[in-house]
Amino acid sequence: MRGMGYVLRQIVWQIMRPRRPGGPAGASGQGRATGKGGPAGSAGIRPAGPGTGAGGGNASGPGRGAGIVGAVLPGLPPWAFGSKESHVIQEKPGWLRELESVPVSPDVQVNFNTLTALFGGSLDLVRRQVRMDNFCAGVVMIDGLSQKEEIEHYIIQALHTSRLMSTQAGVPIDTAVASLQERAMDVVETKIADNMADVCAALLDGDSAVFGQGWSQCLLATTRGFQTRAVEEPRVEVSARGPREGFTENLLTNISLVRRRLKTPQLTVEHLRLGERTHTSIVLLYIRGVAKDEVLAELRRRLGLVRIDGVLESGYLEEFIRDRPFSVFPQALHTERPDRVCAALLEGRISILTDGTPFALIVPGQFILFLQAADDYYEHWTLSLGIRMFRVAGFLMALLLPALYVAITTYHQDVLPTPLALALAVQREAVPYPAAVEAFFMQVLFEILFEASLRLPRQMGQAVSIVGAVVMGEAAVRAGLVSPVMVIVVSLTAVASFTIPAYNMGLTVRLLRLPMILFGAAAGLFGIGMFSTLILLHMLSLHSFGIPYLAPMAPFIWEEQKDVFLRVPWWGLRTRPVAVGAADQIRGRANVAERLHGPPGAAQTPLPAREAETLTLGGAQVGAADPPRLPQGEAGP
Amino acid sequence: MSSGRRFWAPLLLAVLLVPMAAALSGCWSRREINDLAIVSAAAIDWQDGLYQVTAEIFRPSAGTAGGGMGGGGGGSPLVREAVLATGSGPDLFSAVRELALKVPRRLYWAHATTLLVGEALARRGIGEVLDFWTRDPEARTTTLLAVTPGPAEKLIVQAEPGIERSVGREVVGLWRTSAADGHAYLASIHEYRVAAASPVSAPVVGALTLSPEMQPPLPGRGGAGAGGAVQPLQIVTLRLYGAAVMKHDRLVGWLTPRETRGWRWLTGRVSSTVLVARCQDVQRRLRQPGGGQGESDSQTAAGLSPETTLSFEVVRAWTQVQAKVQGGKPRIVVRIHAEGTLGAQGCPVDFTDRRHWDAMQAVMADIIRNDVQQALAKGRALRADVFQFGEKVHRADPRRWPQIQRQWDAVFPRLPVEVHVAAYIRRSGMHSWPPASLKP
Structure with missing residues (x-):
């Protein structure tokens, strides 16, 4: 039997073991090569559009599995980003890949049958045949996802009208795909697909597919339209001053909310899909020339590594892309305010x-x-100083107050003024439990109340909070279970934790509070100092996309103190945060020229014309996501 | 797999270490605040060859929590919310341990604000007391130190704090008010030790006595007189009276209130006091050369009784003490600067007259000078350098100091002290004219 020392050594070795060096492996090197190779290098996320189509490059060869950008970010420690496994590109869901080999049949009925079989005869798959003289067209849509009126008026009726007009002119109708797409489709956006994968994806997005007798292709028309919530005031992130609009569940609405505030063609919307089953649209928003390319590349790489069945909320992604998955500290901010997103993009x-x-x-x-x-950022800058200071104080109070109370009343009674010490002693006179148990009890009670009032419908939540806070608090004091000061401490802590604007940071503080009480109870102020040091060390070790978590404070960046604990006036905020590493540090100077002609030194290539663009979400299996240095077409529709 | 281990290892470590760190320390030296017997004041006496320590311990009761608990609204008036416990032993430590056996909770000394030393012990020497108090990690040197005429136990047992809930708190209050009037002095152990640092100087400590005060009848107290009428109640409260002079940690004498103020003038400890002048003195000053003549003589006749007074409130004062050593002979020069306002007036003095003003200032300086002379005389009589003149001489001539130090007890009583007083009246208060009946 081995001794205890061996076991301990093993444990320590496992923990302290040097991490695998993050040098660019073969796969990542290849990834970099393809990244620079331009749109043709479709081993990565390929640009959407019929030009590149469902080209073989995507489906076959060693390309799959190669990353977009495999390089370690320059200037960053190699351990800044998780593991350096081979960078697998984002894959299409398996069922879509299978469907890619199923071509569109020239027979409308065969296509109908294929789709019916695919959807398992689902109720909401609507098939409609349109007969025009000797030509037969078939329209397919999914009920509820598409606007039926649009299909009625601009597809079916338009087909009839064009037939009528050609009959009147005495010319037989030209039933070629391209011809009908140009002449008979009154829908803004149409596409041509040649395999069932594209058709299926489009249908699921709410588009409609038009098959034609004798075609081996399919016309996809963007007719999506479904019930969504209107733009409302944000529920969680309220602000006294500022826009009242909040994001909705509709991605396009959300993009428009941002674009309406950032009227620059440099605002880039990169589209990709994640989720084997949900095939959820994910969009990266950034201002080209402002966002740091390396961060962007790293973000794409991480998103490319995501393997998940479904993405129902951004929190799913957050857990995938954070630098330290096991840290309790949130490493990506979430917001439901478009103005907040815009401000972040501008940074x-x-x-x-x-x-x-x-x-x-x-x-x-x-x-x-x-x-x-x-x-x-909206109120006068002088006010921000005090408010932010209070917020920091609130953060510290929320984290430390119960622990400090326990530590001081059980170890350091000498730091209290005598009358306060007496008052506390008297209040605790009837309490049978040690202060630590009392604090734990109250804290747990508060957490339960908080959770209960959060889940209940609004009207009931009110009742619960009244019952919880007033009745139970008062009763607990009267019953001698807790001292009145403890109630004050816990409620102060609760109030203080609400000063933290980010809900997830508030959760982190709540999580750390209990061990903090434990340490305070075990070793007094010394214990609190110990645990605080542990937390601080952990925070110092954190990075978010290569940027130190405590960035403007540690490492200390003097110029950036302008927007940390106070905000200098807007006319003083001339540069973007250094730590974020924006490509363009000066605010208020949009370098359109660079965007059009590439950065100085880059080859001046003519802009390739592309029809289907990044913004159009339909049709594209994966959105255009060229490395940003590459010259691109118009970003806007 | 490998990444899994990397993720899990720190987590496991945290999960294991956090409760371990908390549990293994075992709430080391934890003590709940309500399990403490918080000592408020202590009285130490020397009795029958033993140290006797009487501790006043706060008795936590509903009243002390303020209005918060059940709306009780404070304890009954004039009831001390404290209990006493006594222990004795051959040294302080054993006395305190014996005391601890009589208290059901752990004694806690950090909040003890007052240390009373009985006269007998003070005359024997308080060195051991200081040693005990400063060696103990709980007790603080900010504790106020006072000597009581007679046994200190009597004081702590008999005193009936009127406003505060304990003798300890009462003494802290007296310490605060002692600054408003220069006739008494009270200082902490720390200040005592600083003053006692020089081997030749004699520190001054506070002196506490009891004084009877009449109180209105109280329900349940005072006893019913004849016919059921409730009699006014007499209680004994603490008061500061002058100060005590210590030399080599032994009590050598007492300072009267007047001497105490003189000592405070000389050591720059007056921040506020009241100087009372007789009208006669002001008139005399006016008659002197440089003062007003003739005119004022006629006014003197205005039915002025010799007892009428005029008082000044000193609002700002400072003292400069300089030692000069010439030919091996030290001498002291004291400059006192005092500024005051007129506090009360019973004299027909015209404030708008510069000569009257000057006369009053001169009288003010006379009073201060008189205080200083009294204090100096007492200090010399006790052969106790309460004024820290030795330190001044030491600093003035460090090389010759060892010589002087050896004969300091002989030098000090004959040390020439030059006192210069500059007194100024800055304001006459809210009005510049006295009531019509007092008008000159």
Whole structure:
């Protein structure tokens, strides 16, 4: 039998073992090569559009599995980003890949049958045949996802009208795909697909497919339209001053909310899909030339590694892309305010919007970001100083107050003024439990109450909070279970924790509070100091997309103190945060020229013309996601 | 797999270490605040060859929590919310341990604000007391130190704090008010030790006595007189009276209130006091050369009784003490600066007259000078350098100091002290004219 020392050594070795060096492996090297290779290098996320189509490059060869960008970010420690496994590109769901080999049949009925079989005869798959003289067209849509009127008027009726007109002119109708697409489709956006994968994906997005007798292709028309919630005031992130609009569950609405505030073609919307079953649209928002390319590349790489069945909320992604998955500290800010997203984009950050949720992610997320609120930037700058200080004080109080109370009343009674010491002694006179148990009890009670009032419908939540706070608190004191001061301490702590603007940071503080009480109870102020040091060390070790978590404070960046604990006036905020590493440090100077002609030194290539663009979500299996240095077409529709 | 281990290891470590760190320490030296017997004051006496320690311990009761608990609204008036416990032993430590056996809770000394030393012990020497108090990690040197005429136990047992809930708190209050009037002095153990640092100087400590005060009849107290009428109640409260002079940690004498103020003037400890002048003195000053003549003589006749007074409130004062050593002979020069306002007036003095003003200032300086002379005389009589003149001489001539120090007890009583007093009246208060009946 081996001794205890051996076991301990094993444990220590496992923990302290040097991490695998993060040098660019073969796969990543290849990834970099393809990344620079331009749109043709479709081993990565390929640009959408019929030009590249469902080309073989995507489906076959060693390309799959190669990353977009495999390089370690320059200037960053190799351990800044998780593991350096081979960078697998984002894959299509398996069922879509299978369907890619199923061509569109020239027979409308065969296509109908294929789709019916695919959807398992689902009720909401609507098939309609349109007969025009000797030509037969078939329209397919999914009920509820598409606007039926649009299909009625601009597809079916348009087909009839064009037939009528050609009959009147005495010319037989030209039933070729391209011809009908140009002449008979009154829908803004149409596409041509040649395999069932594209058709299926389009249908599921709410588009409609038009098959034609004798075609081996299919016309896809963007007719999506479904019930969504209107743009409302944000529920969680309220602000006294500032826009009242909040994100909705509709991705396109959300993008438009951002674009309406950032009227620049440099605002880039990169689309990709994640989720084997949900095939959820994910969008990266950033301002080209402002966001740091390396961060962007790293974000794409991480998103490319995501393997998940479904993405129902941005929180799913947050857990995938954070630098330290086991840290309790949030490393990506989430917000439901478009103005907040815009402000972050202007700072050089990147936002991730997820279809189906009003919460956008913002990366890189530093600690201080979670203590800043939108109001800070809207109200007069002198007020921000005090408010932010109070917020920091609130953060510390929420973390430390119960622990300090326990530590002081059980170890350091000498630091109390005599009358206070007596008052506390008297109040605790009837309490049978040690202060630590009392604090734990009250804290747990509070957490339960908080959770209960959060889940209940609004009207009932009110009742619960009254019962919980007033009745139970008062009764507990009267019953001698807790001392009145403890109630004050716990409620102060609760109130203080609400000063933290970011809900997830508040959760972190709540999580750390209990062990803090434990340490305070075990070793007094010394214990609190010990645990605080542990937390601080952990925070110092954190990075968010290569940017130190405590960035403007540690490492201390003097120039950036302008927007940490106070905000200098807007005319003083001339540069973007250094730590975020924006490509363009000066605010208020949009380098359109660079965007059009590439950065100085890059080859001046003519802009390739592309029809289907990044913004059009339909049809594209995966959105255009070229490395940003590459010259691109118009970003807007 | 490998990444899994990397993730899990720190987590496991945290999960294991956090409760371990908390549990293994075992709430080491934890003590709940309500399990403490918080000592408020202590009285130490020397009795029958033993140290006797009487501790006043706060008795936590509903009243002390203020209005918060059940709306009780404070304890009954004039009831001390404290209990006493006594222990004795050949040294302080054993006395305190014996005391601890009589208290059901752990004694806690950090909040003890007052240390009373009985006269007998003070005359024997308080060195051991200081040693005990400063060696103990709980007790603080901010504790106020006072000597009582007679046994200190009597004071702590008999005193009936009127406003505060314990003798300890009462003494802290007296310490605060002692600054408003220069006739008494009270200082902490720390200040005592600083003053006693020089081997030749004699520190001054506070002196506490009891004084009877009449109180209105109280329900349940005072006893019913004839016919059921409730009699006014007499209680004994604490008061500061002058100060005590210690030399080599032994009590050598007492300072009267007047001497105490003189000592405070000389050591720069007056921040506020009241100087009372007789009207006659002001008139005399006016008659002197440089003062007003003739005119004022006629006014003197205005039915002025010799007892009428005029008082000044000193609001700002400072003292400069300089030692000069010439030919091996030290001498002291004291400059006192005092500023005051007129506090009360019973004299027909015209404040708008510069000469009257000057006369009053001169009288003010006379009073201060008189205080200083009294204190100096007492200090010399006790052969106790309460004024820290030795330190001044030491600093003035460090090389010759060892010589002087050896004969300091002989030098000090004959040390020439030059006192210069500058007194100024800055304001006459809210009005510049006295009531019509007092008008000159």
